[in-house]
Amino acid sequence: MKSKDLTVVIVTFKSQGIISKCIQSIPDYVKIIIVENSKNENFKKDLENKYQNVKCILAGQNKGYAAGNNIGLDYVKSKYALVLNPDTILHEDAIQNFFITANKINDFHLLGPASNQMVQIDFKKNNIVEVNNLKGFAIFFNIKKFNKNFFDENYFLFFEEIDLCKKVKKNNGKIYLDNSIIIKHEGASSVENNKKLELEKNRNWHWMWSTFYFHKKYKGFLIALLIILPKFFSSFFKTIFYLLIFDKKKRVIYFCRLSGILNSILGKKSWYRPSLD
Numbered sequence: 001m002k003s004k005d006l007t008v009v010i011v012t013f014k015s016q017g018i019i020s021k022c023i024q025s026i027p028d029y030v031k032i033i034i035v036e037n038s039k040n041e042n043f044k045k046d047l048e049n050k051y052q053n054v055k056c057i058l059a060g061q062n063k064g065y066a067a068g069n070n071i072g073l074d075y076v077k078s079k080y081a082l083v084l085n086p087d088t089i090l091h092e093d094a095i096q097n098f099f100i101t102a103n104k105i106n107d108f109h110l111l112g113p114a115s116n117q118m119v120q121i122d123f124k125k126n127n128i129v130e131v132n133n134l135k136g137f138a139i140f141f142n143i144k145k146f147n148k149n150f151f152d153e154n155y156f157l158f159f160e161e162i163d164l165c166k167k168v169k170k171n172n173g174k175i176y177l178d179n180s181i182i183i184k185h186e187g188a189s190s191v192e193n194n195k196k197l198e199l200e201k202n203r204n205w206h207w208m209w210s211t212f213y214f215h216k217k218y219k220g221f222l223i224a225l226l227i228i229l230p231k232f233f234s235s236f237f238k239t240i241f242y243l244l245i246f247d248k249k250k251r252v253i254y255f256c257r258l259s260g261i262l263n264s265i266l267g268k269k270s271w272y273r274p275s276l277d
Contacts, residue, residue: 011068064156091182109173136161208260
């Protein structure tokens with residue numbers, strides 16, 4: 001195992017409250033590139049002063065998960081990269097076990113921890129199983145396999161890792177889950193209450209936008225339209241219903257779903273951004 005063979009990439013956005021636990025779970029001999037989707041100079045200075053193995057890049061604005069990861073991956077000079085969410089925590093032997101597996105199957109494109117994947121796989125015979133998809137909270141990249149062609153930046157949120165895995169499999173690449181690599185995904189439990197509605201609106205808008213875009217990309221416009229139409233009518237009628245009964249919270253959530261669908265159908269970019277100031 002050589003420390004120079006792995007770089008960790010973490011995309012953050014207002015993640016001051018959770019990023020330290022993630023960094024501290026990573027061995028200090030591993031280089032970490034953090035891409036902060038803002039212009040927060042204080043965040044950058046604090047991290048780089050506190051952790052000698054951390055380089056923080058300011059994206060200047062909220063570019064989303066796909067574009068943020070591409071920025072970080074473009075800086076990677078090592079053989080492998082590990083893309084992490086900021087709310088993940090590595091088990092103490094996660095990095096060591098990754099290198100053991102990478103030496104066994106060096107032809108892989110992507111490799112993920114089996115933990116938190118919610119898959120029905122029997123790992124009794126083998127810790128390593130080939131799969132079609134991985135969840136995006138923790139993905140090891142075999143950098144040489146990608147030729148700088150990583151995530152589709154049209155996605156702002158959702159479907160980025162599904163799209164990535166589909167592209168890899170389309171090119172006959174190998175994707176594996178490893179039961180010996182343990183990475184805990186804590187989720188967004190630390191979000192402040194006054195920001196939860198804005199994040200809910202953001203999730204609903206982008207889930208709908210990305211759903212149609214993904215299906216259009218791989219199945220064509222008409223099939224994607226047939227898939228999204230039930231969600232379109234459901235969002236439309238629920239927006240009207242909650243307007244009539246004066247439920248503002250649910251009305252704005254379903255309106256965001258409706259807006260996301262319409263913008264995606266019309267071929268508009270994924271423009272919606274949460275207001276978290």
